[in-house]
Amino acid sequence: MLNLLPTSHFNKTIAYKLLGACSIACISFSSWAFSFNDVVTQAENLSKQAYVQPEKNIPNELASLQFADYQKIFFNHSKAYWGDRKSRFKLEFYHEGMYFDTPVKINEIINNQAHEIKFDPSYFDLSKVNLENLDTKNLGFAGFKVHYPINNPTKTDDEIFTALGGSYFRAVGKDQRYGLSARGLAIDTGEMSGEEFPRFKEFWIERPEPNQKHLVIYALLDSASVSGAYKLTLIPSVDTTITVEAKVFFRNPVKKLGIAPLTSMFLYGPNQPSPILNYRPAMHDSNGLSILANNNEWIWRPLNNPKRLSFSSYSLENPKAFGLIQRDKGFDDYQDLDDHYEQRPSVWAEILGDWQRGRVELVEIPTADETNDNIVTYWVPKKQYDAGDTLDIKYRLHYSLNELQRYPDNIARAISTRLSLGDIKQANLIRKLDGSNAYVIDFAGPQLSEQIPVKVISSINNGSIVSCEAQYNPVIKGWRVIVRFNVEDNKKATDIRIQLASEKTNEVLSETWSGQYPAQ
Incomplete structure (x- = not known):
């Protein structure tokens, strides 16, 4: 059975303006020496144990929220981390609710010491959904978001990164709006047996220095088939980049492994016009898959919204890069005053190291509206991974509005x-x-x-x-x-x-x- 991938893992339009400082009371005083090897060790140990399904802990009042109501749960600005240190970065959190019903453990790293950030109901304002009297003291965080002054150097209210739901994360650069999502790993996407969704169950975030221009995030991934240690190095800029390093351990064989997965939405466009009359000529977060092969061949595959589930694959030897691209960049291409699809970034996965032989696979899922992400692409290695195997991954994601800069002058x-x-x-x-x-x-x-x-x-x-x-x-x-x-x-x-x-x-x-x- 195929799972549609909801774009509502992330809000496509909302950008909170969050400022403030976090008091010392926000931090748990239990701490331990930390390094990335600790995450690797945890992932390896998990892979040798039976998978434990995470427990859901939220009351029905939160679980039954619609997405429009979930958006009304606000983080209290004065509780933002790092605001008292004149840092360029601000760290805030998501409340559990709707299908974000599994708590995620979040730690802050200070001087190589990790401190758990404890959930506190006072971080959040639930009054807009009339749940301010609900007992939430035993809940946890659903995820987190990062702010950085990417559009105006004197303001720190630009949300530039968010991690919410499964292993999903998104980022933006200057003058961009959230569009497609990246994931830690994809397993059996589109298979009739059903897709397996690994999740980041714990994060460690290095507290940045006041003038620091990058942020380091570590994550522990877990699912029925794999566990993994991830390091994300986030550099906000005109074109924001995220360098992903991971070590994955297999507790079970995996039929189809998807590395560097990107998830997007394509409803219609000039290559496949809307079946119903619509004043907007196009509606999509991405309109093409781009691939750079090892022999420097550039491939462009326009996206479709098919009537039936569709798979396309490109067999390659050690490719250089691939990505989901928003090639049409003018307002006239979309005529949408609310969603501004022309501001959705292209995301280019630059492959670091030798990925050997495999294929770039594109999955296109039928959808009737823009609320579901129906496009997925990833790298599938030719090698089959069995229980006890390990995999090292490294790649860099580029978030850009200037797709042309990737191309040499001799390629149209x-x-x-x-x-x-x-x-x-x-x-x-x-x-x-x-x-x-x-x-x-x-x-x-x-x-x-x-x-x-x-x-x-x-x-x-x-x-x-x-x-x-x-x-x-x-x-x-x-x-x-x-x-x-x-x-x-x-x-x-x-x-x-x-x-x-x-x-x-x-x-x-x-x-x-x-x-x-x-x-x-």
């Missing part, structure tokens, strides 16, 4: 993909409707010009290409490709690959556009 990008019927108007004539469809793809890049003729390299499976034409587009100073195609079996997805090359030298000029026409 597919900056837009539009779906059309095959009866495209040309020379004021309309071709006879023959049942074909067409993708209209605009490629742009500094090396493209009208004076350099191009040829189109194309291929298709589960169908046939009727025609494939390239036309210079002076508006974008690039080339437009119109590929008309027929589908052989409507019950199967049809994959099409398009690439531009120099007509004279055969030099590849563009990324590989790897589109999929969904099964109908």
Whole structure:
């Protein structure tokens, strides 16, 4: 059974303005010497024990909250950690509620000593949900959030990182809004046996120095099949980065392991228009999967909201990076005054070290609205992991609004993909409707010009290409490709690959556009 992944693990729109200081009474005085090896040791020991399902401890009044009400539970600003130290960072917490019903242990590291941060009902204001008289003293934290002055150096009310639910976490850079989520690990995503969701059960957060510009977070991950020690190094900036280092221990075999998983939402866009009339031309947190192979081939896969569960995979040897990208960055692309999808960052997973052979897998899940994350991508190693095995992981996540900066000057990008019927108007004539469809793809890049003729390299499976034409587009100073195609079996997805090359030298000029026409 497949689980839809709720975007409401995180609030997409709310950004709390939290200031203040935490008194010494906020800290538990029980402490111990700490290093990352302690988390590794705990993870290893957990892997040798039977998995224990975490206990849920919240009363029905909190468990039955709707998400709109859960948003009304506020952290009291005066209780924010590190506010009394003139730190750039502020640390705040989430209350348990709704399906965030399992407490998470949170510790602060001061001078290599770890102190548990004890839950205190006075941290939170429950009056907006009329639960101010509820006895919550035996509850715990559901997660935490980090603030940093990323947009204005004189203000510290910018929320730049949040960890809430399972092993989910999100971050933003300058002028960005929360979009897609990252996860610690994905297990059996999309499998009929059901997905396993590992969770971060405990965090250790290093208290930053007053002028420190990075934050170090350690986490202990646990699930029925694995346990793991994680180190997240968060550097807020114009393009915020999170370097992830992990050591994973397997207590049971895993059928499909997903490393560096990213979870997003795609409802509709020009490549797959809305089935109902909507004034917004697109609605998505990401609109494409981008991959950089070890041979420097760039691959662009526009996302779909399919009618049936869909899997796509790209077999690779030690890839350099992959990510879910929000390529359309103008307000006119979305026309949404509330959600501002043009401010959702692309997230690029830069692979650090040799990941050997495996595949980037993309899972697309049907969804009827934007409240569910229906897009998942991750790296699946070819190696199968059994009980007793270990895995070391290292990668860096880049949160950016400037996707262009990743590309070399000699590679053109597919900056837009539009779906059309095959009866495209040309020379004021309309071709006879023959049942074909067409993708209209605009490629742009500094090396493209009208004076350099191009040829189109194309291929298709589960169908046939009727025609494939390239036309210079002076508006974008690039080339437009119109590929008309027929589908052989409507019950199967049809994959099409398009690439531009120099007509004279055969030099590849563009990324590989790897589109999929969904099964109908």
